[in-house]
Amino acid sequence: MKIFAADVGGTFIKYAVMNERAEILSRGKIPTPRTGREDFFAALTEICKTAGADGIALSLPGIIDVERGIWVTSGALRFNDGVPVVAELEKNCGVRVTVENDAKSAALAEARIGSLADVADGFVMVFGTGVGGAFIKNHELHRGAHFSAGEISFTRDGGEYFGETCGVPALLKDFAQIKNLPAEEVTGEKFFAAVAENEKDALACLDRFTRRAAEKIFNVQMLFDVERFAIGGGISAQESFIAALRENLAKVYAECIVSFEPVKIVPCKFRNDANLIGALFTWLK
Numbered sequence: 001m002k003i004f005a006a007d008v009g010g011t012f013i014k015y016a017v018m019n020e021r022a023e024i025l026s027r028g029k030i031p032t033p034r035t036g037r038e039d040f041f042a043a044l045t046e047i048c049k050t051a052g053a054d055g056i057a058l059s060l061p062g063i064i065d066v067e068r069g070i071w072v073t074s075g076a077l078r079f080n081d082g083v084p085v086v087a088e089l090e091k092n093c094g095v096r097v098t099v100e101n102d103a104k105s106a107a108l109a110e111a112r113i114g115s116l117a118d119v120a121d122g123f124v125m126v127f128g129t130g131v132g133g134a135f136i137k138n139h140e141l142h143r144g145a146h147f148s149a150g151e152i153s154f155t156r157d158g159g160e161y162f163g164e165t166c167g168v169p170a171l172l173k174d175f176a177q178i179k180n181l182p183a184e185e186v187t188g189e190k191f192f193a194a195v196a197e198n199e200k201d202a203l204a205c206l207d208r209f210t211r212r213a214a215e216k217i218f219n220v221q222m223l224f225d226v227e228r229f230a231i232g233g234g235i236s237a238q239e240s241f242i243a244a245l246r247e248n249l250a251k252v253y254a255e256c257i258v259s260f261e262p263v264k265i266v267p268c269k270f271r272n273d274a275n276l277i278g279a280l281f282t283w284l285k
Helices: 037-051 085-093 102-113 162-166 168-179 188-196 200-224 239-255 271-284
Strands: 003-008 012-018 024-031 055-060 063-065 070-073 096-101 122-127 131-137 140-142 228-232 264-267
Touching: 003 037, 003 102, 003 271, 012 037, 012 271, 024 037, 037 085, 055 085, 055 102, 055 271, 063 096, 070 085, 085 096, 096 102, 096 271, 102 122, 102 131, 102 140, 102 228, 102 271, 122 200, 122 271, 131 162, 131 200, 162 168, 162 200, 168 188, 168 200, 188 200, 188 239, 200 239, 228 271, 239 264
Parallel strands: 003 055, 055 096, 122 228, 228 264
Antiparallel strands: 003 012, 012 024, 063 070, 122 131, 131 140
């Protein structure tokens, strides 16, 4: 059996054809259509049909009603708010379709066979266009009463949404402004190359960024007291990012007026593939 899994992001749709053992048989990506619902579904339908798979498993941004297959809110792709995505793709492609939130997909992968497999309670934080979050409680995904448990992108910080202040674009924008560069010229690769060279402005940007993230981790931990945080998204592959995040979290704990056991931070085992693998597990279940 072949399952087509797609991870829909604000910039790219990454996809893979996988078997039931979560082995990736082939993969690819296309730019995410941002011109409207019709163009978006046309592009997704085309790559799904080309794969010739026996089923489709989607990882999507925003709040997902997995029971009715509805894209309640679609993050950066606001034109898809309220779309019955499962019904649309099943009509277009003729195979069974399942949907799940992107961070919750990552959490499923990590809880089943990844960096949270040996803990009962954990939290996954995924840094991308925004910041996804998901709880694992008693080894199972906790979606909440309205499918929005863990949606830390929409938590507020000083009147701003955390997803806007701590998504990867915010980090790159900060660096671009300091260096007086056009935003489109600053990529993640360029930024972390500057970090590797100990460029002082890059290090300062990374420190500010990971301080905000560390404070959010601390706040979430005070509310839910999980055993471990798993950090995902492409940025999690950068050892300098994980190191700076750990360093700032240690500082936040040291500044607390009460002594708490620090929560452990680890990278997601499956990095950029976590959403694809979790989407597959949703389909298989």
